[in-house]
Amino acid sequence: MRIGSPRIECRNGRARLIAEIRIGEGDVRPLWFEVEEKYGQYLCAERSDAFLIGLLNFAQREWLDIVCEAPVSAQLLYQIRTYLIPSLARNSKAMHETRIEAPMDDAPMANAGGVGTGISCGVDSLHVVKNYAHSPYPGLSLTHLCLNNVGAYIEGKGQYTWQAEHARQFAKEMGIELIVSNSNMAAAFQQNHLLTHTYSSCFAIYALQKLWKVYFYASAGYDLQEAFSLRDNERHSSDHYELLSLDCFSTRTLQIYSEGMAITRFEKERELADWPPAQKYLHVCTMDTGPNCGHCSKCLRTLTALDALGCLQRFDNVFDVLAYQARRARNLGWLYGQHIGADGDAMTEPVYDALKDEIPLGQKLHAIAREGYIRLAKIEWLRRRVHPILERLRGRKRL
Numbered sequence: 001m002r003i004g005s006p007r008i009e010c011r012n013g014r015a016r017l018i019a020e021i022r023i024g025e026g027d028v029r030p031l032w033f034e035v036e037e038k039y040g041q042y043l044c045a046e047r048s049d050a051f052l053i054g055l056l057n058f059a060q061r062e063w064l065d066i067v068c069e070a071p072v073s074a075q076l077l078y079q080i081r082t083y084l085i086p087s088l089a090r091n092s093k094a095m096h097e098t099r100i101e102a103p104m105d106d107a108p109m110a111n112a113g114g115v116g117t118g119i120s121c122g123v124d125s126l127h128v129v130k131n132y133a134h135s136p137y138p139g140l141s142l143t144h145l146c147l148n149n150v151g152a153y154i155e156g157k158g159q160y161t162w163q164a165e166h167a168r169q170f171a172k173e174m175g176i177e178l179i180v181s182n183s184n185m186a187a188a189f190q191q192n193h194l195l196t197h198t199y200s201s202c203f204a205i206y207a208l209q210k211l212w213k214v215y216f217y218a219s220a221g222y223d224l225q226e227a228f229s230l231r232d233n234e235r236h237s238s239d240h241y242e243l244l245s246l247d248c249f250s251t252r253t254l255q256i257y258s259e260g261m262a263i264t265r266f267e268k269e270r271e272l273a274d275w276p277p278a279q280k281y282l283h284v285c286t287m288d289t290g291p292n293c294g295h296c297s298k299c300l301r302t303l304t305a306l307d308a309l310g311c312l313q314r315f316d317n318v319f320d321v322l323a324y325q326a327r328r329a330r331n332l333g334w335l336y337g338q339h340i341g342a343d344g345d346a347m348t349e350p351v352y353d354a355l356k357d358e359i360p361l362g363q364k365l366h367a368i369a370r371e372g373y374i375r376l377a378k379i380e381w382l383r384r385r386v387h388p389i390l391e392r393l394r395g396r397k398r399l
């Protein structure tokens with residue numbers, strides 16, 4: 001893989017950082033990152049840093065080596081080559097120990113001293129804003145919020161449009177400048193966003209390298225002791241080894257922190273429970289319907305957590321609390337299903353511990369039966385015989 005020298009193009013009020021990526025003969029893909037023109041001064045075209053980071057995991061998965069035409073920051077190159085790539089390659093048979101050929105530049109990259117974080121208005125990002133809108137530590141108060149479209153959103157779809165407007169209102173109320181960026185990263189290099197989001201997000205951070213001094217990348221909220229892992233890393237979310245990767249992606253001029261990494265999602269929710277901006281703006285839903293749907297797994301995970309904390313009513317601006325209460329027994333059954341499920345959500349465990357005595361027996365039995373069916377359905381010959389019978393019974397019931 002050859003990463004061409006980045007350049008900046010300005011048109012229609014937008015500034016675009018772009019580099020040609022060549023993967024073998026005849027496969028040339030322009031990769032770009034775009035912001036409003038007034039932020040164009042912060043785009044970094046002098047170095048390959050953003051593109052190297054953004055494509056690193058892709059290269060390791062595809063067994064590619066990398067050649068950068070423009071220099072890479074020397075400290076960054078040292079850390080990626082020496083610590084990150086070997087650690088990932090040695091703990092996975094599927095990951096290549098990618099070699100990087102690049103000129104180096106050891107001069108500190110000047111920046112405007114910005115302190116940023118991404119804003120989805122989910123639990124993790126609101127936790128960052130609560131703690132760093134006005135930090136007691138000098139130089140750690142947020143100057144900008146970012147909505148980076150590098151794989152989590154589909155541009156033009158209702159969810160992204162709604163999310164951008166929601167973030168705008170939140171940023172305005174908090175009095176913090178919002179940068180809305182766009183990129184073709186997800187279209188040009190199709191990757192599983194869950195497995196690679198640290199890389200695509202750091203691509204966005206390094207694209208604006210001349211702005212940032214500090215960037216808070218919100219941690220996922222797993223218990224650190226249980227979550228940190230490099231084993232078979234190609235199959236797990238990149239947030240499982242962010243303590244390593246974000247350290248390798250930090251330099252003496254740009255520090256990226258895994259904010260909240262010392263606590264769990266449930267503890268973050270506890271911290272947010274009394275914070276009025278969270279009560280007004282919390283948005284966790286992944287459905288393409290705008291406001292929280294109240295039914296998807298992320299909504300249920302958050303609703304049951306707020307239930308366990310005894311603060312549901314405080315969030316009736318962002319959730320239909322009455323609808324949750326009306327289905328509370330079934331919702332607790334869902335929580336039990338997560339607890340016993342082979343693919344259950346580990347983040348719900350502390351919530352389950354808090355609510356386990358309130359889960360009705362009938363809901364437990366229903367969840368056990370459902371989990372049993374899911375496990376049996378994984379046995380192919382059994383699924384082929386039993387599934388049509390169940391479908392016929394369901395059809396009769398409907399009639």
Ligand SMILES: [Zn+2]
Binds near residue numbers: 285286287
């Ligand atoms: Zn939802």
